[in-house]
Amino acid sequence: MKLLKKQISAKDGSGFVSLLPNTPEDLWHTYNLLQTGDLVRCTTLRKVSKESSTGSVTSNKVRMNLTIEVTKLEFDSDSLQVRISGPNRAESEHVRMGAFHTLTLELDRNFSIEKQCWDQVYLDRIDEACNPERGAEVACVVMGGGLAHVCLVTGSVTVTKARIEVNIPKKRTGSTAHTKSLTKFYEAVYRAILTHIPFDKIKCVLLGSPGFQKDDFFKFMMTECVKRDDRSLIENKNKFVLCHASSGHKHAIEEIFLDESVLSKVTETKLSKEIEVLNKFMRLLDTDPDKAYYGFFHVQKANEELAIDSLLISDDLFRSSDIVTRKKYVALVESVREKGGTVYIFSTMHVSGQQLQQVSGVAAILRYPLPDLEELEDIAAAYEEGLEIENDDEELTEEQRKEREEARIREDMEDMGFNNDAAFA
Secondary structure, three states, X not given: OEEEEEEEOOOOOOEEEEXXXXXXXXXHXXXXXXXXXXXXXXXXXXXXXXXXXXXXXXXXXXXXXXXXXXXXXXXXXXXXXXXXXXXXXXXXXXXXXXXXXXXXXXXXXXXXXXXXXXXXXXXXXXXXXXXXXXXXXXXXXXXXXXXEEEEEEOOOOEEEEEEEEOOOOOOOOOOOHHHHHHHHHHHHHHHHHHHHOOOOOOOEEEEEEOOOHHHHHXXXXXXXXXXXXXXXXXXXXXXXXXXXXXXXXXXXXXXXXXXXXXXXXXXXXXXXXXXXXXXXXXXXXXXOHHHEEEOHHHHHHHHHOOOEEEEEEEHHHHHOOOHHHHHHHHHHHHHHHXXXXXXXXXXXXXXXXXXXXXXXXXXXXXXXXXXXXXXXXXXXXXXHHHHHHHHHHHHOOHHHHHHHHHHHHHHHHHHOOOOOHHHHO
């Protein structure tokens, strides 16, 4: 994703951003940025009919810029497309104000999003989408024959940094063409690794190939880095993990992550940390439930006690059409971060995010147990009832309020073992 323009007021957070999606994953980020009531402007095709002086009608499709207010938002997980429906909110030569239209956000076609308030969660999402390598903690190098790909892998995006292809002839007796071409190929991959892999941010480099090519390349790389005194490779050689890949094509990376033995070696990455913290929460529900809370009310109470160590929250909660609901989850995230807690935002596109959705979409692992869970449940159950009682009190007369208050005092005294009917006579 490229950020073309950003104009957001520091006073109230209103403004707009212009973005250009480059990969299908960028459209997933876009879907998480949009909300009912936003204004979206982009180019689209619309059928326009014209009537001539003779009464004949001709129709043709015209490409135009439209600004619509989002009333319906859909994300197709199969085709990775975002469809937006709503009324036109800007003057147009061909479309009247208020006419409904459906936009499909496409790759390599810029668009603008205007909001009344850009909160911190939205800004973090833009930063993550526009700088995907910042969140990359795993690098992958897959090779096979004379083809290789050097990629950075994040939680939802795989960024191709380099593609190397060299024609390697077959081995022939008395010919050195095979050896020279192979050395040329290894040299190109070596340079791509040095150029495109930020070892200060990367915690693991997966090197995969069919057969023993990965082993031969790793020996070549270690020998050359010592000769050339390339400190970045010498100091980070322990980050390389050799594994099997079916080919040098990009899709072979998916096969690498399906291997459980490989996943066990990248346990320190962000992707595996999210899975690990969710598994820890599920274990605590069984073994120590006083340290595992879920549901907004209970998690909020734990946050007030400064007890939250890890907050687990689904990105689906930030897509609520109710602005008040969204703001309370944003405020929870910011409050936990201010108090030293760690926040994990789970994508509903992953199995872990779908599992979190089954326990309300928000959960917390506590620093210390809060055993008064039953009391919190009683408060939560009475929370909405209390609102109704308050509304009823406003409709009562002064005499009725006094009678209700006396009844409450009498009930409390009876609970304590006193009989003070004479006091109210």
